[in-house]
Amino acid sequence: MTVMTGSKAAAKRETRMSEILDCAENNFVEKGFHGAGISGIAKECGISVGHLYHYFASKDLLIEAVVERELMRQKERLGDFCNLNAAEIRDQIAPLVIDIIMKHQDPFRTVLNFEILAEAQRNPSVAAILHRYDGEIRDQFCAVLEKAGITTPFLRTEMLFTLFAGIPARTLRHPEQERPQFIEMMKPIITKILVGENLPVK
Amino acid sequence: MTVMTGSKAAAKRETRMSEILDCAENNFVEKGFHGAGISGIAKECGISVGHLYHYFASKDLLIEAVVERELMRQKERLGDFCNLNAAEIRDQIAPLVIDIIMKHQDPFRTVLNFEILAEAQRNPSVAAILHRYDGEIRDQFCAVLEKAGITTPFLRTEMLFTLFAGIPARTLRHPEQERPQFIEMMKPIITKILVGENLPVK
DNA sequence: AGCACTAGATAGAGCGTTCATTCTATTTTG
DNA sequence: CAAAATAGAATGAACGCTCTATCTAGTGCT
Numbered sequence: 001m002t003v004m005t006g007s008k009a010a011a012k013r014e015t016r017m018s019e020i021l022d023c024a025e026n027n028f029v030e031k032g033f034h035g036a037g038i039s040g041i042a043k044e045c046g047i048s049v050g051h052l053y054h055y056f057a058s059k060d061l062l063i064e065a066v067v068e069r070e071l072m073r074q075k076e077r078l079g080d081f082c083n084l085n086a087a088e089i090r091d092q093i094a095p096l097v098i099d100i101i102m103k104h105q106d107p108f109r110t111v112l113n114f115e116i117l118a119e120a121q122r123n124p125s126v127a128a129i130l131h132r133y134d135g136e137i138r139d140q141f142c143a144v145l146e147k148a149g150i151t152t153p154f155l156r157t158e159m160l161f162t163l164f165a166g167i168p169a170r171t172l173r174h175p176e177q178e179r180p181q182f183i184e185m186m187k188p189i190i191t192k193i194l195v196g197e198n199l200p201v202k
Numbered sequence: 203m204t205v206m207t208g209s210k211a212a213a214k215r216e217t218r219m220s221e222i223l224d225c226a227e228n229n230f231v232e233k234g235f236h237g238a239g240i241s242g243i244a245k246e247c248g249i250s251v252g253h254l255y256h257y258f259a260s261k262d263l264l265i266e267a268v269v270e271r272e273l274m275r276q277k278e279r280l281g282d283f284c285n286l287n288a289a290e291i292r293d294q295i296a297p298l299v300i301d302i303i304m305k306h307q308d309p310f311r312t313v314l315n316f317e318i319l320a321e322a323q324r325n326p327s328v329a330a331i332l333h334r335y336d337g338e339i340r341d342q343f344c345a346v347l348e349k350a351g352i353t354t355p356f357l358r359t360e361m362l363f364t365l366f367a368g369i370p371a372r373t374l375r376h377p378e379q380e381r382p383q384f385i386e387m388m389k390p391i392i393t394k395i396l397v398g399e400n401l402p403v404k
Numbered sequence: 405a406g407c408a409c410t411a412g413a414t415a416g417a418g419c420g421t422t423c424a425t426t427c428t429a430t431t432t433t434g
Numbered sequence: 435c436a437a438a439a440t441a442g443a444a445t446g447a448a449c450g451c452t453c454t455a456t457c458t459a460g461t462g463c464t
Contacts, residue, residue: 009438032320034236038424048441050426059424111323117374118234118316134375155387158372158379165375166368170360172319173336173367177360185357192394218413240450250415252452261450 017055017065020045025066029111033063033119060125067116067126070109071133077103078137082144089148093194094187101164101186110168150194159193219257219267222247227268231313235265235321262327269318269328272311273335279305280339284346291350295396296389303366303388312370352396361395 023045027036038059042052056062081100089096120127138157145153163186171177225247229238240261244254258264283302291298322329340359347355365388373379 030324032234032236032324034234035324037422039422049424050428050442051440053425054439111320114316114320114323117371118313118320120374121313121316122232122234122237130375131377138376155380155383158376158384159387159391161375162368162372163365164368165371166364166366169319169367169371170364172322173332173363174340174360175333178357181357182360185361188398189361189391189395192398193391196390196394239448241448251450252416252454253414255451256413 013055020047020052020055020062021066021069024062025070025112028063028066028115033115038062060123063119063123064125064129066112067119067129068133070112070116071129073109074104075133075137075140078141082140084144086148089144090150090195093148094190097160097190097194098183098186101167104164104167110171113168114172145194156194160190163189163193215257222249222254222257222264223268223271226264227272227314230265230268230317235317240264262325265321265325266327266331268314269321269331270335272314272318273331275311276306277335277339277342280343284342286346288350291346292352292397295350296392299362299392299396300385300388303369306366306369312373315370316374347396358396362392365391365395 020041024036024041027041027044030036031040038052039049041062042049045052056065078100080103081096084096116126116130120130138154138161141161142153142157145156150156222243226238226243229243229246232238233242240254241251243264244251247254258267280302282305283298286298318328318332322332340356340363343359343363344355347358352358
């Protein structure tokens with residue numbers, strides 16, 4: 001396969017890597033980054049352990065790749081929001097933001113997300129990836145607010161993201177929560193956060 | 203030591219168990235529930251592996267004990283809030299709540315908290331402990347709001363706890379966040395959550 | 405008071421398993 | 435034919451846990 005017309009070989013390699021990432025993600029979700037083992041991942045993927053190591057040179061690198069992919073997906077999901085125009089944002093801000101949150105409500109993703117947060121506290125490489133993507137996502141969202149003429153966008157973004165981050169954490173602690181009422185109450189809060197009166201910048 | 207006047211023996215046992223829990227907590231914080239090993243915990247504690255098993259019959263039980271203790275502490279911390287009188291709560295609600303959050307901002311505790319949330323997703327015993335304590339904490343806080351004559355206390359508590367839960371998650375993703383401005387902005391939001399106009403209960 | 409007894413405290417070697425990783429060998433394929 | 439794809443055994447360390455043996459300190463008897 002020495003000369004598999006370059007790009008075709010590369011494409012196949014990408015596909016295989018993506019399959020491995022899928023299986024790794026499943027295992028990490030079920031057992032955690034440290035509870036899951038390479039051999040289990042290889043087995044689910046239908047390949048040998050040795051072969052897996054041809055694609056990811058260590059378990060740490062595999063973890064980092066899974067984290068990176070998940071954060072990239074989070075970024076893409078928020079990207080939908082950026083295509084809205086200024087008027088839509090100003091008038092429909094709360095329901096639009098609720099829409100985004102609902103898309104985030106895949107419980108599967110939630111599991112992985114907490115695994116990432118826990119790991120970031122002791123694995124500097126994972127922390128670095130997390131911080132990089134958070135910066136990109138934050139800047140992206142800030143730009144939308146600025147486009148809509150909203151003041152102090154950085155601060156408002158920070159507050160809104162804090163509320164977002166709290167939702168899955170809260171759901172984990174209280175799964176029986178009354179969802180519809182909760183979502184209804186969230187609307188005025190989000191409105192207050194995004195278009196409430198400006199703060200005296202001390 | 204057959205008859206070490208009962209209570210004295212029990213007290214010593216409690217002390218030793220508490221020491222073991224301290225060391226286990228340290229190790230879990232540093233390496234995660236699954237990354238940390240029994241032998242490492244025993245070593246830090248200065249006891250043998252066999253001896254540790256006389257106090258905690260399995261690693262799972264040790265994890266559960268650490269989780270239980272941490273949640274009990276969280277409950278106690280919120281307990282401070284319950285001693286305030288109705289007038290204080292109504293007039294000073296935002297700064298009082300901020301005070302509580304500040305007490306929660308021990309980064310060490312944050313680490314353990316995310317470990318617990320991640321573990322709760324795959325360990326039903328840990329999930330049960332988490333749900334039980336969340337119920338107790340929630341009821342406790344609701345009672346305070348009711349005492350202050352605040353309407354729809356359950357919904358407001360849910361929303362406030364969501365914001366609380368978001369703070370450490372947000373900090374993990376963006377550690378360089380401007381803290382003082384953030385806290386300042388949180389005040390009107392908390393006020394809105396706790397004493398904003400009532401929702402139309404559909 | 406002093407001795408023997410006993411049950412809990414404690415240590416640490418050992419068990420079987422699984423871990424991440426490496427190595428060598430074989431098969432596929434351009 | 436050569437190089438990449440693939441398999442799977444082998445390695446050494448670490449894992450959770452058990453087992454046995456020793457030590458220690460109260461108790462009851464004299």
